[in-house]
Amino acid sequence: MKRIRIAVIGMGVSGCLHAESLKQIKDKAEIAAICDKNEEQVKFNASMYGCDAYTDYHDILKRDDIDAVDICLPHHLHAQVAVEAAEAGKHILVEKPIATTIEDADRMIRSARKHGVKLMVAENHAFVPAHQLVRDLVRKGMVGRIFLAKAYEITGDVPVEPNTWKILPEVKGSLLDMGVHRFFVLRWIVGEVESVFAFAKKLVCELDTENDDTAVVLLKFKNGALGEVDVTCGAVIEPTNRLEIYGTEGTILEDHMWEKPVMYCSNHKGYETDGWIKPEVEHSPFPGYYQLSFRKEMEHFVDCIINDEEPMVTGEDGREALRIALTAYKSLETGKEEKVI
Ligand SMILES: NC(=O)c1ccc[n+]([C@@H]2O[C@H](COP(=O)([O-])OP(=O)(O)OC[C@H]3O[C@@H](n4cnc5c(N)ncnc54)[C@H](O)[C@@H]3O)[C@@H](O)[C@H]2O)c1
Structure with a gap:
């Protein structure tokens, strides 16, 4: 071949x-x-x-x-x-x-x-097996109707080099850089976002820039659920991210820092759990999940070329995650909830 x-x-x-x-x-x-x-x-x-x-x-x-x-x-x-x-x-x-x-x-x-x-x-988050498991559990109905979803993206790599591109106005800040990961994942698992209300600030970075390093974005999904995305690159921590999915029949918590990154409970008929379940899933905390997801992502790209298939994360998916981030920046400017259109 x-x-x-x-x-x-x-x-x-x-x-x-x-x-x-x-x-x-x-x-x-x-x-x-x-x-x-x-x-x-x-x-x-x-x-x-x-x-x-x-x-x-x-x-x-x-x-x-x-x-x-x-x-x-x-x-x-x-x-x-x-x-x-x-x-x-x-x-x-x-x-x-x-x-x-x-x-x-x-x-x-x-x-x-x-x-x-x-x-x-x-979008390597699509290739993190823990994220794929959460999506499968949701699709199987284990949490029923989702009414609240939260996603966090946390790193400790606040820009320190004065000549870094990360302080250019056109690249904006953490809300764009880190937020798109979380907007992609929530859209992928919960559904389309209808509107956003955002706060974002430079709270940690000491460089001469207005670009935010920390952001909180509140979301309303088209299906009626509420959500929240928190990002910061200023934490004293190794990179991690976290999801919380609350539904009428169950809850899923996921954190890349955990050896077993997913735990869930459910009272979905026929699948009731006796307290929290921590299913087996291919994973290891940072840097393991980075290496794993980047390899799977690359292999998928190559397979799509070989088999002439549509990639799992299309240009349109990337654009829609970007659209949510840019709408959040619009909300920052107007101080109002803004529709994602
Ligand atoms: N998926 C992830 O988890 C993840 C992680 C890190 C970065 N990224 C993304 O990757 C992109 C790059 O980020 P990074 O952290 O690797 O940045 P970086 O600064 O570490 O690397 C960028 C590189 O591009 C080079 N470069 C800049 N302009 C160039 C040009 N005109 N021609 C050739 N080379 C040029 C620079 O010399 C530098 O080596 C960003 O869009 C970022 O969002 C994604």
């Missing part, structure tokens, strides 16, 4: 994780090239992976022997590279958030469709 040849563009934190994932699925895919504007770094990484190194992504797009690009650049650079990659006939895996504006996300989706290439958003 022909191996899918992938070029990783942007070799920072996420690019290196993606490259490591590619190494783990050697039978199906290979790292053909990598690109980063930091010449010294990209040459060093290329020597480790035994692939070609570039500082300009256009040189990758010109190559006929590359099937796909994996865009791990700062948020505001995703759209332009993705559109050009689609025009060059490359399948696209793009890190979250898909883009920083709905117009850019739409351009990416249109371009991928026009040129017949896959566009998948690298």
